[in-house]
Amino acid sequence: MAVFDLSDLSWCDTHCHLDACEFRDELVSVVKRSRAAGVREWIIPAVATSAFERVLDIVTQHAGASFALGIHPLYVGSAKRSHIEQLEQWIKRHRSDKRLVAVGEIGLDLYPGHPPFEQQQWFFEQQLRLAKRYELPVIVHARRAADQVYAGLKRFQIRSGVIHAFNGSEQQALALIGQGMLLGFGGSLTYEGSRRIRRLAASLPLHTMLLETDSPDIRPRWFSGDLNRPNEPSELAAIAACLAQLRAVSLASLSEAFAENLTRLKSSL
C-alpha cells in the first residue's frame, strides 16, 4: 500500500513575513523545511517602506517567493505622508515584475491602543487609491474592522485581493466575498475554541479561500507550551490537513482548489 506523503502536494503560504527579524539568521533552513513539507511558494507582504529592500532581496534569492508592497496599519504611527510617494515609486518601478502580486499589507486595526483611527484610515485610503490606479489586488489586515474595510474597498472600487487571517462574522465574510475578496485562513482554525473561524473555514465555498501561516505569528495549536518558537511556512501543510479534516475532503482537492484561487488572484493584475 502506498504511503501518503504530505510533501507530494504543493502549497503556497499566501501570507508570511519572511523578512521578520525572527528569521534573520534562519531563513535558509526555514525555506528548506518549507519546501520539504511541500510549501514551495510564498507571498511576503511588506509592512513598512523600510522593509521593501529586504523583502525584494528575499524574493530574488528564493525561487517561488513573491511579494506585496504596503504600509501596515500598526506601522502607520512611524510612517510619514511622504512614504506614500515612496510606495508609489516602488510600485511603478516593479509594476511589470510578475512577482509583485499586490499592494499590502494595508488595512485597519481597531484593537484598543493602536494608532488613531483617522491616521490608519488616511494611510489605508491612500493605498487603496494606489491599488486602483495601478490595478493591483490588495492584501488587507482587518482586525475588528471588517465593516470599515469593506466600506473602503467599495468606495475605491477594489474588486480583487485577500482579507488575511479573516476573523469576522459570516455576514461580513459574504459581503467581502461579494466585493471580490478571497479570505485567508491559517493557524487559528487549528484551535477547537475558534468556533466561528472553524465554522466558516468548514462551510465557505473553497473558491473563496486561501491558506496562510502569517509566520512568525498566529502559531498553530501544537506550538502551545513552546512560547519562543516562531511559526513558519512549513506548518502550512499541517494546517491544510486540519482544514481537510474539518471539511471532510481530501488534501489533494484542497491543494488543487487553492492553486486555482492563487492563479486567479495573480491573473487579476
Ligand SMILES: [Zn+2]
Ligand atoms: Zn501580516
